[in-house]
Amino acid sequence: MIKFKACGRCGGDVYFNADRRGVDVYCLQCGSRRFFSPEEMRALNAQTVADAQANEEVQKAA
Numbered sequence: 194m195i196k197f198k199a200c201g202r203c204g205g206d207v208y209f210n211a212d213r214r215g216v217d218v219y220c221l222q223c224g225s226r227r228f229f230s231p232e233e234m235r236a237l238n239a240q241t242v243a244d245a246q247a248n249e250e251v252q253k254a255a
C-alpha cells in the first residue's frame with residue numbers, strides 16, 4: 194500500500210510492505226527506510242512514521 198506525501202524527510206510518497214515479521218516502510222522519493230515490528234505497529238500512526246523517518250538513527254530491526 195502507498196501513502197502519498199507521508200515521508201517525514203522529503204514529503205514524498207511512502208510505500209508500506211507488510212509481511213509476517215512486520216511492516217517495511219520506505220519512501221519512494223528519498224529512500225528513507227524503516228522496519229516496524231508487529232508490536233510497534235500497534236501504536237503506529239502517520240506521525241510515528243514521519244518521526245521515525247525524520248530521525249532515522251534506528252535503521253534496522255531485523
Ligand SMILES: [Zn+2]
Nearest residue numbers: 200203220223
Ligand atoms: Zn522521503
